[in-house]
Amino acid sequence: MSEPSDEQAAMQHYLVCGTEDCQKNGQFYCNACHQPLCEQCRDKHQKSPNTKNHEIVLYRHRKHQLPVELCQYHPTRNKELFCRECSIPICSKCSTMKEHKGHDIDDLEEIYADKYAVWQGEFSKIQKYFLPTTNSLKSDIEEDVTEIKKIMESIRTSMKAEAKTLKNLVDEVTSESIENIHTMEKSLLKMLKSQETTYDDYIAYLWKMSDEFQEYLSITNKKLLFTKTLRIQPIPETTKPVPPVFTVGRFSKNDISELLGKVNVPNTKPEKRKIQPMVAESAHMKSTEKQLEQSKEKSDMKPTLSLSSSVTKVREYRVPGVDYVYHVSADKSGRLWASDIIGNLVQTDLQGNLLQKIQTSGGYGYHTATQDGDLIYTDRNKEVIYRIRQDRKITELKKTGDWRPISIHSSRINGDILVGMYKDEEAKVTRYSKSGKEIQNIQRDNQGQELYRYPYYITENINGDICTSDFHKHSVVVVNKSGEHRFSYIGQQSGLFSYGICTDVLGHILVCDSYSKSVHLLDQDGGFLSVILSSQQGIKEPRGVCVDEENNLYVGQYCTNTLRVYKYLR
Structure with missing residues (x-):
């Protein structure tokens, strides 16, 4: 079977069947031949005497082909077998040597495929259970933080109110005591005043008696001889006051x-947070994801999403208020935000009616819808990140200092904010929390080389990979959540002039290429799958792409404000 030419590969819109001269959608895969098959070729494959025993599965459940490794002892042969006793991979010729005589020899490809399936299952558990469950527990903690703050503030308010009440009572009792002291003082002063009057009267009496004695003592007065001696009244007695103590x-x-x-902490044992168990995890531990999916298919259960055999245009409409559409963000309300590079940022409904318009400094992928229904956008000239809430109130989320923010994405996994920035000749990606706290900076690879030059657009894949479209590097640069470089996609034979980028629920990466005027579809590991949109679908100058919650693909273009919507998953 001949391989498709570069021209054919550049124009294909889905994974092509591996059968010679067949150009249909290769949605199945033969694990023995290691090639995709369409539905008809699969049926022929299963009926042919030479291939009827081959294992054929859905393409996404294919066995990954064993990486080629030459035998060091027999350089013309590949290591395809595994010696159980020696625990080493060997070639077929090694298996006949005396060193491995009588040893249990297994097919290395089967071991590799099983191992790959197990690791894929573990990865699936991380994505489907551990990450969501942990994020839910983290959300519980955030709610507890809010509740604790509320409780502590209530206690502080109660303490202040109780202290105020006690202070008022102290003031009231003190006022009553002071008033009582005033009354006691008044009574004592009145008693002393009465005593003072008594002594004034007695002194007056003494002066009067003194005058009489003086008159009797006069020499010329003979009355003294015949008058009874005058008696002086005793001094009146008074009492000293007894002051209060x-x-x-x-x-x-x-x-x-x-x-x-x-304030006391109750002597209660803290309750453990409830961790939801994995659904049917015991069954999952005993079977690979492929086996689980096969059992679903046997039970005629509804299949999961997959690539469609063709791309269908759903609708198109003009976006008012912009000259052309360089970037699109879809929010939960079913509304869209679209922008051009000169600073016009508008919100519309799905019929293209203008709802609101914002003026900023412009750019490329500089806005993103959040899980809460808000919009976050950057102003690179002001070096500020803003938030527009659903009530249309605009608030400043973060100043970026000397770094100019040019692209932004709100994580669907945990709500973190990923920002592509540049300064002078440097560029980086910074991760912020939802509140704007800086968490991580990604700038260089393990060899110290600069990862980015000008990250026009940025997004996040379902596995936490951070994907940037760097026009100046002519590539898609992908790092994992820890910031370690995973791969860079540089396009097909013509290279890549990358613009808008997004991911979907299956982990595909979609990127606009201005050179071939098309949209490329990549798998999660950077493998080229197809040119999903090109001039055959009416695409002329793709710039911005976005996939909404209904798996609709929105495409904005240069030189027109018409937004096109496609279906490519089923």
Whole structure:
């Protein structure tokens, strides 16, 4: 069977059947021949005497072909077998040597395929169970943080209110005591005033008596001889006042604490957070993802999404308020945000009616819809990231300092914000939390080489890979969640002038190529699958791509504000 030419590969729109001269969709795969098959060729394959015993599965469940490794002892042969006793891969000729005589020899490709399936199953568990469950637990913690803050604020408010009440009572009691002191003082002063009057009267009496004595003592007065001696009245007795005594209150800080109450942590054992178990995990542990899918198919269950054999245009409409469509973001409300490079950013409904318009400094992939239904966009000239809430209120989320933000993406996995930025001759990708806290910077690979030059567009794949479209490097640069370089896609024989980029629910990467004026479809590991859109579908200058929650593919173009919508999954 001859391989398709470069021209044929560049124009194909789906995975082509591997049978010679067959150009139909290769949705099946022969694990023995290691080639894709269409439905008709699969039937022929199963009926042919030479191939009727071959294992044929859906393409996505294919056995990955054993990587070629030459035998060091027999350089013309590949290592295709595995010696169980020696635990080493060997070639067929090695298996006949005395060193391996009588040993259990297995097919290395079968072992590789089984191992690959197990690892793929483990990876699937991470994506489908561990990551969502852990993110759910993290969300619970965030809710607990909010609840704890609310409770503590309530306790602080109660303590302040109780202290204010006690202070008011202290003021009230003090006022009553002071008033009582005033009354006591008034009574004592009145008593002393009365005593003072008594002594004033007695002094007046003494002066009067003194005058009389003086008169009797006069020499010329003979009356003294015949008058009875005058008697002086005794001094009136009075009493000294008894002043009140202030007894100092006996209280301590602990007494006040008792009065005000205390904050105590209940002696209760903390309740463990509930971790949802994996559904049918025991069965999953005993079978690979392929076996599980095959059992579903045998039960006539509804199949999962897969690539369609053709691309169908659903609709198209003009986007008002922009000169052309360089970037598209679809939000949960079924509405769209679209922009051109000169700073016009508009929101429309699915009929193309203008809902709102924002003016910014322009650029390429500079806006993204969040899981909460907000929109986040960058202003590279102001070096600021903004958030537009559903109530249309615009708030400043983050200043990026000397770095100019040019592309942005809100993670569907955890809500993190990925931002492509540049400064002078440098470029990087920064990860922020939803609140704008800086988490990670990605700039160089393991050899210290610059990963980026000008990341026009950025997105995230279902496995956490960060995918950037770097026009100046003419490539798609993909790193894993930790920032380690995984691969770079540089296009087919004509190279790549990359623009808009997005991913879908199957992990495909879709990227616009301005050189071939088409949209390329890649698998999760950067393998070229097809040219999914080209001039045959009416695409002339693709710039922006986006896949919404209904798996519709939106394509914006240069020199027109018409947005086209396609179906390519079924």
